[in-house]
Amino acid sequence: MEKKRNIVEWAMHYRQIVILVTCCLVAFGIYSLPQMQKNEFPDFTIRQGMVIAVAPGNTVNEMVEQVTKPLEDYIFSYKEVKKEKTFSTTRDGIVFVQVELNDELNNKDEFWSKFKHGVATFKSQLPPNVLAIQVMDDFGDTSALLITMESKDKTYRELSDYMDELKNRLRRISSVGRLTVSGERAEQISIYLDPERLSHYGLNEQLIAGQLFAKGFVTTGGRIQTPQYVLPVHVEKTFNTLYDVQQQIVYSDPSGNVVRLQDVARVVKEYPHADSYIKNNGTKCILLSVEMKKGKNIVQMGNDIDRVLEEFKTELPSEVNMFRITDQAQVVGDSVNAFLRELVIAIVAVVIVVMLLLPLRVALVAASTIPVTIFISLGLFYAFGIELNTVTLAALIVTLGMIVDNSIVIIDSYLEKIGEGMSRWHASIF
Template sequence: MNTKNNFIAVAMKYNKIVFLLISALIIYGVYALFKMPKQEFPAFTIRQGIVVAVYPGATSEEVEEQVAKPLENYLFTYKEIKKSKTYSQSRDGMLYIFVELNDDIKNKTEVWSKIKLGLSDFKMKLPSGVLALAANDDFGDTSALLIALESDTKTYRQMRLYMEDLESRLRSIESVSNLRRYGEQNEQISIYVDKEKIASYGLNIYSLYQTLVAKGFVGPAGKIDNQNLSIPVHIDRPFTSEYDLQEQIIYSDPTGNQIRLKDVGKIVREYPKANTYTLNNNHKSLILSTEMREGYNIVDYGKSVNKVLEKFEKTLPNDVKVFRIADQPQVVDHSIHTFLEELGIAILAVVLVTVALMPLRVAAVAGSTIPVSIFITLALMFVFGIELNTVTLAALIVVLGMIVDNSIVILDGYLEKLDEGIPRKEAAIQSAGEYFKAVLSATLAIGITFFPFLLTLTGQMRDFVSAFPWTVLLALGVSLAVAILFVPFLMYIFINKGLYNPNADPSKKGKSVMDRIQSVYDSLLEKIFKFPKISFAVGTLVGLSGVALFLKVPLKLMPFAERNQFAIEIFLPNGTSINETEKVALDLQKELKKDKRITSLTLFMGSGSPRFQTTYAPKIGGSNFAQYIVNTESAEATVDIMNENATKMAYRYPNAFVKFKQLDYQANVDADSEIRLTGNNIADLKMVAQKLEYELKKMDTPLRIYTNYQEPLPDVRVALDPVESNRLGINEGTLGVNLASRFGEFLLLLSGKKIIMFR
């Protein structure tokens, strides 16, 4: 026997051991399908973060000059930061710096920890009016489930208690990580000051403000040391309720007359006018975002959460409902079922095609190699820590048609050997041995085709597809091993004769389907060689036609996600009140509710939603922004609704742009094309941007052309006369407090409680 066939002969000789190993791996693969880590998307590093500075009272120009520029210069001292993708937005009293790390950064936590530590020291170099400087790098945390708790009759305090109960139940699940609430409204204590009463007592707002601040501030009181003990001294906080505030003495004279806070105003515990809130199907709601720890099975996670929710819902009154907005476990479970359906279709297709060309037993052997190879691949993926997600499922679907090729080649050689009169066992060993080099070369050629992705792609895209080539190579390698070591035994057991009977009368022998196909092929091949110029011209024409068609095909780097869900983003001019934004959002909701294909509408007013899909980045909110998460009855309905409304609704409302956003696999992309202008002079940048915008608007294709330099917001500037203000004893601080009490509100933190003063 040829030495190159030794290992195949050994596999045939010890077929029971091979069969046992194959069976064990298949069983383990079935187990792995249900137990291996599953996610909708592969875990990839989100290298974006945001640095926020709070500078109350400063204009956007002051924020830019005094905070943004020095802070940007400091951040750029970190070599890990990608300068070309880092930019800032300066607003009145606020600064946002959007930071992106270099593509080669793997451990972003370490880098951001270093940046946060540096920011705490750098804050000392900023103006004293900068109250806060913080960095947020958890943009990559994706919600596994978004749960709405809705009620029109319960207060936010009551709903918060229900939500806290749900959170405590969910924390008992091992796979649950972060739990975040959205739409919560906290109570505050408001002081409404009567200006006539306070003036009649000869007091003013600023003196009242100073009195309350001094009374509410409790600092360290030291400690008493003796020879035996060191006893700390603590001062009781003066304000624990509205009554304490009402009874607070704000003035007393030498004769003992006293004025209390209740004498000049009223104290009310209330909910503030909301700057951000959430509605689910137009019902008042709180949203809970639940996240899953890495390395767990999201389908099992969803089942565990569902059990908790079922028990929790039984404890709720009838006027409180629980609703699932985004459900990743369901999406992943659907993807797995789709894959199993594709697997069944592939097996059926192989069997039908093979039966049409070859006997049933040959088709059965060929078809059986598909589930065998797939389940062994799943077993090895589980062992090597490769999770099941969109990318790896796509890889398995891609190779479904390839993994049977090796077996069919071996089968065809075996049938030829049988037709030549070679004994079955010898034919099985020889066919596998003769074609081993050929199928090995083909397997390696196909397997390494996708590995250039790992060399050419960088950043998030590389992280996203990194498991794809390994999964393809693993599946093809398994199919090769099955074809060489297991299929010969199956052929020997189930296929006893070749395609042709050597004892049959040639004159009575009918043509099989394979014979007819071979005849057509031979005839066509003969004509091609007979007319080479015509054949070459036809081939060239076909190739050029393919290129022409390719140029006309719409191009998109990453496909849209087939989801029964999409997002709507509503943008109004900078400075628009929350009431105006609300009018647009609610009117849009009224229109969308007429569509029966839409099952739910969740509104995030004044803020963006959490990252409910890995590639959908959260938006920074504001009074001029609102967002909907829209659920539909099917993925097809989502596409239809998008096509019907995206253009129609875009400019339906004056001064507003309504963006229908279909979910896709392209991470952190808000526009199809982006042009970035850089320079030191803002006026020059604005001029160039306006010219560019004017030219782009001549095109018919763009739906919206905009810049991130928002519309200028009118403001009122007040300048004190230095002579008169000194004579009257008025300074900028006094003026600011009085104006805030007249035209707005100002915040006090007394005894750790939030108190808002009005006048």
């Protein structure tokens, strides 16, 4: 009766099939490396969010009774909310509620979509002076690329126009997600009333402000900028030129005499006072944040963005410069290249070290297990949708040592059994 072969003996007996399958898997792994998903860090679920309600003029006690308590009761009506980790902070006119979801919740996007719709409906049950309720749930989104556009000569409006054109081109890349611009400053038309001219015509600030409000003007509430009292009035976009604003009639009498705004005020187009701004290399700039869609290859996205940027730079004026502040695509690409370099170094090191103790043929067998195992692993990563990131690269690097150790232990045992008189076939099976 023929003895039943175990899996090792079967593989040796049909070694042509095993070699063919192994070569196919290695080839698939080599093909998978440039195709597979790559990212700097693995995706993880952020189960925290923030709910902000604003009611100007309310004291802390009024906010607690009228807004905080009803809002908390509504939030706790959702079974997905982890009550022991959800808390609120109330101040004059505003309340912050930090919401944390249960750990077993996997589809957080579906919950937040339902939650935002519910909060928008719930707002009608709050007092009328609650101006807005904002739900923020995108704390886990990270920027894959930060680009500054800067110039010493161009205005913010011109830089914004160039940035809009760049955004339009980047949107055509399928892997590009949200695009966010920071540091923009919009121009405004400001009106500075002159007290002496007002006195000459027998007018005052309140009368002028009333006339301007009736025509659709918006004010910031006034500001004392010099020892002389000045009331700035900002203009909505319905007035496009300085001339339109200067010619506005603010007073008229029965005789047909009129007083125009330019007669009692200085009207200028300027940038408002900025509480914050962005500079790079000591130059004013605006900042573009590029996020990647989930499940995409960040290295491929980086290559697509590079082509767009190189073409766009040729169309920019010489006085406008673009700089990359952070570039995850380059970081990930460098990490993959470093891993491949370490892989080659490991193979060479194994051959040299093992040759000092064992024959060359044995050293080559031990070294060959490294690329075979690694590329088969990469092929399995690609087949099962596992991306290449910092964690998976670290795991592959750690396994390099284990692969070499296993190979040397098996070969050493094989040579030992041959030395004891066992046949090559049975020593290999053992």
